[in-house]
Amino acid sequence: xxxxxxxxxxxxxxxxxxxxxxxxxxxxxxxxxxxxxxxxxxxxxxxxxxxxxxxxxxxxxxxxxxxxxxxxxxxxxxxxxxxxxxxxxxxxxxxxxxxxxxxxxxxxxxxxxxxxxxxxxxxxxxxxxxxxxxxxxxxxxxxxxxxxxxxxxxxxxxxxxxxxxxxxxxxxxxxxxxxxxxxxxxxxxxxxxxxxxxxxx
Numbered sequence: 001x002x003x004x005x006x007x008x009x010x011x012x013x014x015x016x017x018x019x020x021x022x023x024x025x026x027x028x029x030x031x032x033x034x035x036x037x038x039x040x041x042x043x044x045x046x047x048x049x050x051x052x053x054x055x056x057x058x059x060x061x062x063x064x065x066x067x068x069x070x071x072x073x074x075x076x077x078x079x080x081x082x083x084x085x086x087x088x089x090x091x092x093x094x095x096x097x098x099x100x101x102x103x104x105x106x107x108x109x110x111x112x113x114x115x116x117x118x119x120x121x122x123x124x125x126x127x128x129x130x131x132x133x134x135x136x137x138x139x140x141x142x143x144x145x146x147x148x149x150x151x152x153x154x155x156x157x158x159x160x161x162x163x164x165x166x167x168x169x170x171x172x173x174x175x176x177x178x179x180x181x182x183x184x185x186x187x188x189x190x191x192x193x194x195x196x197x198x199x200x201x
Contacts, residue, residue, distance in 0.1 A: 007054060
């Protein structure tokens with residue numbers, strides 16, 4: 001039901017519901033790009049959680065660039081219309097995946113705690129947490145979320161732009177690491193999972 005309300009924040013821009021939430025939480029961007037913000041209400045926090053169901057169950061239908069605009073369409077039924085029933089199925093699949101992530105978090109708990117205890121600005125800790133959680137908006141990640149973008153790294157054009165590639169494997173990134181002191185840049189370039197690489201470091 002929360003996903004249904006989140007769907008309204010994308011498609012029903014004339015409603016009072018949309019206008020109130022846009023003014024309060026995402027005045028300069030779309031709902032899909034909105035952030036939690038400071039002092040969010042419980043409802044807003046819940047809507048952002050429900051937004052993940054929409055991202056998983058929909059895709060962009062590209063317009064013609066003139067009269068027809070790009071539209072987010074539901075892909076979990078033949079009619080391509082959002083229903084609570086199909087959204088519930090998507091939510092169950094996401095939940096099973098979240099349980100697996102929780103198990104992983106328990107296994108690697110020491111590393112996660114070290115991230116949050118680092119003596120760096122909060123935004124750096126948050127960025128590192130997002131990188132290790134593989135939830136940075138890389139081209140590869142956006143492509144997997146059915147957003148129509150080229151998955152290849154825009155800088156080197158050699159591999160998909162994953163977190164590991166962006167922050168370590170890309171030749172341009174390696175050049176930046178080479179400028180630093182110490183021997184960190186001499187570590188292996190064969191990195192697939194950024195979290196496991198960070199844990200090893």
